[in-house]
Amino acid sequence: MLIGIDDTDSPAGMCTTYLGAVFAGKLREEGYSVDSMTLARLNPNARYKTRGNAAVCIETNAGEKGFDLACSLVDELADLSCERTNPGVAMAESPLPSWFYTKAVTDFLTIEEAAEFLDENGAVYKGWKNGRGLIGAAAALSASFDDSTYELLAYRHHEEKGERIVDRGSIFLAEEKTYPHTWDSVDFGNNVVVCVPHTPDPVLYGIRGESPEWVKKAVSYIKSEEPFITALYRTNQGTDAHLLDARIADIKEDRSYRIRGNVSSSPSTGEGGHVSFLLSDEPGISVRCMAYEPTKEFRDVVRKLIPGDEVTVCGSFKGGSINLEKIEVISLAEKTFAKPPVCSCGKRMTSAGTGKGYKCRRCGEKSGEAEIVHIERELPLGWYEVPPVARRHLSKPLVRSRAKN
């Protein structure tokens, strides 16, 4: 049996992955199997998400008992007093058709569509309040990952809200010992620990990596307060599952895209340090691409682009612009500037007036031709990404692609 759960947390606390961990612990205590634990991140632009838009699926042999246990844990742990917490639990014998998950990670679904999908496929389900969590619960039951990664999460008790005790040095050491097989525990460039949240939820830390062995190895270096519980999830994090290949003319708000085109305006730095430029993939059609201030040094790459450069951009289309997650520089336009030519007498000419060419102030010779100077571009071709501090859960870190090559 597969049991999908979503929408149990609120800005004040809780986390659906924690509920999944407690659920798995109780199943084992009662002698049932926990055959797999899946964490599916869904559309990062979903309107009602609390934090990372996560839904979980637990595979167990507990049948109806498992469903009842999951429901009683939702009653006990979900923050039902929060208007935006609308849990859903759904159970099916085998994975449901994957189109629903694909749509949930790249697009939008309604509560009615989720209920209809669950009905059509013979799933048992329960929704609390408006039942919005059934969308995520159904997506978890239909999750089929072309690519997957693992996250080992350590939790404190959900009632604890104080400062988390995790030794900073030990996390840097864990990353040093296991990178590139684990990633995003720290951001070396910005000297920041990334895997310990600052939100009031039960997550103590989460280590992301390519296999259960590597995340466990990383955790073996971490010194922290004793976790209340841990869980190892297979996930779609770090896989780019949210990206759709698209042409600019077809993109829609709150979906995420991979678009190939040409830079059509010089990058400019706006208020707050955000850097933006226009990308075009056919005459007269363009979209603004933004590298926001939190993307830190990534903005230096964006500032080096010039009109005519051919690039692939990845990111969500939000508020009328693509929020860049990464960019591939495919080819560079020539960067030149025109300066007055050198006269046959050896002196550099000067402008003879707007549209009048150049004139030598020494011998009076005239020329209509400027000297074109080629400027060396300081931007190697290839992919560039935002640093770990700014990475979204679903974005595939470049190191994952490199490790496979």
Ligand code: ATP
């Ligand atoms: P939690 O830890 O509780 O999972 P979260 O940040 O993942 O927190 P939720 O509180 O689960 O966010 O809220 C997300 C809500 O949006 C859920 O009710 C989920 O069913 C719904 N949802 C997820 N993806 C989509 C989508 N593609 N279209 C519409 N609704 C969605």
